Amino acid sequence: MYYIGIDVGGTNLVAGLVDEKGHILDKVSHPVDKNMTAEELCAELARLAQKVCEMGAMEYSQIEAVGVGLPGLVDNETGVVIRTPNMAFENTPFRELFQQVWDIPVFLGNDANCAAIGEYWAGAAKGCDPAVVVTLGTGIGGGLVAGGKLFTGYANSGMEVGHMIIKPNGVLCGCGNRGCWEQYGSATALIRLTQLEMERSKDSVLWELCEGDRFKVQGRTAFQGARLGDLAAKRVLATYLQGLSIGLINLINVLQPEIICLGGGISNAEDDLLLDPLRELVRQGSFDKSAPTRLEKASLGNDAGVVGAALLCNMV
Ligand SMILES: [Zn+2]
Structure with a gap:
């Protein structure tokens, strides 16, 4: 089983192809373009996810889900990014916009929560x-x-x-x-x-x-x-x-x-x-x-x- 995780930071977007044990198989990063609208950024992240999938020589169909960690407040149930500091997102229907480029299950999380999951799954808290x-x-x-x-x-x-x-x-x-x-x-x-x-x-x-x-x-x-x-x-x-x-x-x-x-x-x-x-x-x-x-x-x-x-x- 393979997954893609995206870490949305203030300066860099990082996407990783990850296996079920939490190992990163491939990783790609991209500087944030501060002039992008929320819509453009969602599409950019979907393309970045596809890129790391291709780098790992995977078919899109082999990917179970994409998860995105963002600073700020997100609602995974509705798929909406409610607000983020210093970023264009404001009640942005993130999942919907992402899926317009790549129709795949998309999960949203706060960055601190994602760090906790990472350490729990594959790090010091395992x-x-x-x-x-x-x-x-x-x-x-x-x-x-x-x-x-x-x-x-x-x-x-x-x-x-x-x-x-x-x-x-x-x-x-x-x-x-x-x-x-x-x-x-x-x-x-x-x-x-x-x-x-x-x-x-x-x-x-x-x-x-x-x-x-x-x-x-x-x-x-x-x-x-x-x-x-x-x-x-x-x-x-x-x-x-x-x-x-x-x-x-x-x-x-x-x-x-x-x-x-x-x-x-x-x-x-x-x-x-x-x-x-x-x-x-x-x-x-x-x-x-x-x-x-x-x-x-x-x-x-x-x-x-x-x-x-x-x-x-x-x-x-
Ligand atoms: Zn306080």
Whole structure:
């Protein structure tokens, strides 16, 4: 059985030919043309799916389904992309438009949910149920597989974990609330914490790491500083890991997943600076210490979105 998964990102469209084990057999990517209308983009994605099918020397009839992962809010039941940040889709009848080019079963998913499916099917969460995948990026995305199925709430907005409130009257979030987890645990939050600490610590090595320009601070800057023994960098990480851990503890105490996988660029940090201290914080805060949740790095990287999209049809 073969599937095609498409990961629709802000800059790139990636389509992969995937087998039932979640292995990618062929992959093709294409830069996003920002001037395309929603209709043109749907047709473009259908052609991209056909292209990767041909690259893998498959007949169209050998493909079970196409799955598409998008940032934002999608409704798989109706086949409509309700809204996406920085993209042309707005209540777009995606499935219908896609099928005008290629008449094949089309499944829609949110990108964070697709990443969770990918890790559950072929990555670090394989064989674990319930499994949670948390992606640390500009914001925080989350996906939950429970009972072998994707959980999305009754109207597709479940598991918006980045917007769980972890601090009353905390930092204002783009969603309008204050104190959302992603204001403390995302890569953006880590950059902000690093910049704040730099203002207080003019002699910190953090300044050298960003060539004296605080706008050059990246998610990894604090980790690099801590590796060099810089105290300011260590303070940044302590604050960041505490915020990150609170959301993880909440997820564990509500869901008791077998595993939580961390994805996104931040998760590439070395274990002694990220996972080890985070595991200890999470252990301390977990209600049931006799049945701990494993905390691991996601293992598929950017491929998780393609694999998860491809296998959506088995999960909804
Ligand atoms: Zn929020």
